[in-house]
Amino acid sequence: MIRATPFDQPMRRxxxxxxxxxxLAVVFAHGCSLQRLAVDRLGDALAKxxxxxxxxxxxxxxxxxxxxxxxxxxxxxxxxxxxPGLLLAATRGFTQYSYGWIQEKADERRNSDPDxxxxxxxxxxxxxxxxxxxxxxxxxxxxxxxxxxxRSDPRHGLQQLTRSDVPLLYWTAASWGLAISLSxxxxxxxxxxxxxEAMMDRALELDESFERGAIHSAMITLEMNRAxxxxxxxxxxxxxxxxxxxxSEGKLASPFVTFxxxxxxxxQNRAEFETLLGRALAIDADARPEWRLENRIAQRRxxxxxxxxxxxxxxxxxxxxx
Numbered sequence: 001m002i003r004a005t006p007f008d009q010p011m012r013r014x015x016x017x018x019x020x021x022x023x024l025a026v027v028f029a030h031g032c033s034l035q036r037l038a039v040d041r042l043g044d045a046l047a048k049x050x051x052x053x054x055x056x057x058x059x060x061x062x063x064x065x066x067x068x069x070x071x072x073x074x075x076x077x078x079x080x081x082x083x084p085g086l087l088l089a090a091t092r093g094f095t096q097y098s099y100g101w102i103q104e105k106a107d108e109r110r111n112s113d114p115d116x117x118x119x120x121x122x123x124x125x126x127x128x129x130x131x132x133x134x135x136x137x138x139x140x141x142x143x144x145x146x147x148x149x150x151r152s153d154p155r156h157g158l159q160q161l162t163r164s165d166v167p168l169l170y171w172t173a174a175s176w177g178l179a180i181s182l183s184x185x186x187x188x189x190x191x192x193x194x195x196x197e198a199m200m201d202r203a204l205e206l207d208e209s210f211e212r213g214a215i216h217s218a219m220i221t222l223e224m225n226r227a228x229x230x231x232x233x234x235x236x237x238x239x240x241x242x243x244x245x246x247x248s249e250g251k252l253a254s255p256f257v258t259f260x261x262x263x264x265x266x267x268q269n270r271a272e273f274e275t276l277l278g279r280a281l282a283i284d285a286d287a288r289p290e291w292r293l294e295n296r297i298a299q300r301r302x303x304x305x306x307x308x309x310x311x312x313x314x315x316x317x318x319x320x321x322x
Contacts, residue, residue, distance in 0.1 A: 055289040059296050063101040070094060077134075087138030088168050094131035095175040098124045100297045103182070108304055121182050128179035135172025139165065154198035166207045173199035174218055181225075197222060213247035216240040217255045221262045237263050251288050253280035253298035261305060270313040277302040 056062050073090050077083065106120035139146050142165060149157030161169060177196040183189035200222055204215045223237040237259070244255035256276045264273035280302040285295035305312075 054291065054293050056293045057285070057296060059100065059293060059300065062293060063097070066093065066097045066101070070097065081137075082141045084138060084141060084168075087134050087141065088171070091131045091135035091138060091168060091171040091175060094127050094134070095171055095178065098127035098131070098175075099178060102127060103178070104297075104301060104304075125179050125182040128175045128182070131175035132172055132179060135168055135175060138168045139172060142168075150195060150198075154195045155202075158198055158202040161202060161206065163206045166203050166210050169199055169203045169206075170210060170215060170218070173203065177218070177222065193225070197226065208243070209247055212249075212252065213244035213255065216244035216247065217252075217258050220244070220255070220258045224262045224266060234263060234267065248291075251283060252291055253283045253285075253295045253302065256280035257298045257302050257305070260302075265312050268313055268315070270309065273313070274306070274309065277306055 053062050070090070070093050073086055073093065077086050077090060080086065102120055103124040106117045106124060109117040109120065136147050139161075143160055146157060146160070151157075158169075173196050176192065176199070180189050180193055180196065200215065200218060203210065204219065208215060217240070219240040220237045223233045223240065226233055241255055241259040241263075244252075248255065256279050260273045260276035260280075264270075264276060281299055283295055283299070285292050285299065288295075
């Protein structure tokens, strides 16, 4: 029987340790992979939660639940920062929450609580910027170097995008444009408006029927905010309105509310304004469950806008039809 020498024992312990190192590395790596897989799968599920919220008939309930969902999405993005679904969910979610609950609250308090309204407006602006940043990150994941190229030459830089990029492109542009609308006293923010215009124009070019006319609805406001001196803004806004109504089969309230607020007020057409909001309120929000929440929110704004008629219009009302 061969006996081990005193020098053999340490060597064998060392050998066992050296063999164990790669095994431990595989175990830990596998554990990290499992964690990342779990995060990614949960991220995929959360990215689709908007479909569940969309059919809800209680905006207040959704508004109260949204912050928890958004922070959960952010915590998952901390673990998986390049997850496309989570980046889209964050961009869309922060934009919708800020617009439907924070900015709406600010508008409704404008006369009764100016300080509170200003606070909520600033909060909405910051949330829009957060949404925009997630959107830009998502576009950067899909197209490396995109943000830099878009900032230097927006229309040229956006040519590399395809139809599959439209959801993220739309929500990034929407959040960016809304942030600018609340930053009129910040020239550096307003200077980014041409980028937003280029993004929406590119989204429209790639998929004009996206979400049954969502881009056309956004273009109504965007057309009315184009640089001073641009002619035909009202006519183009009206064409976008007509197309948005056509694509949604007249069952979405938002095009009517958007046109009334963006165009009828600027042209001081009170009769048109009231007619459009009446049409928005006449829509049966339950007719299309997948649009129920969006319609409830738009109709809530329509009712509030009707209470502001005397402040929005001066002199005699003009006659007109949309």
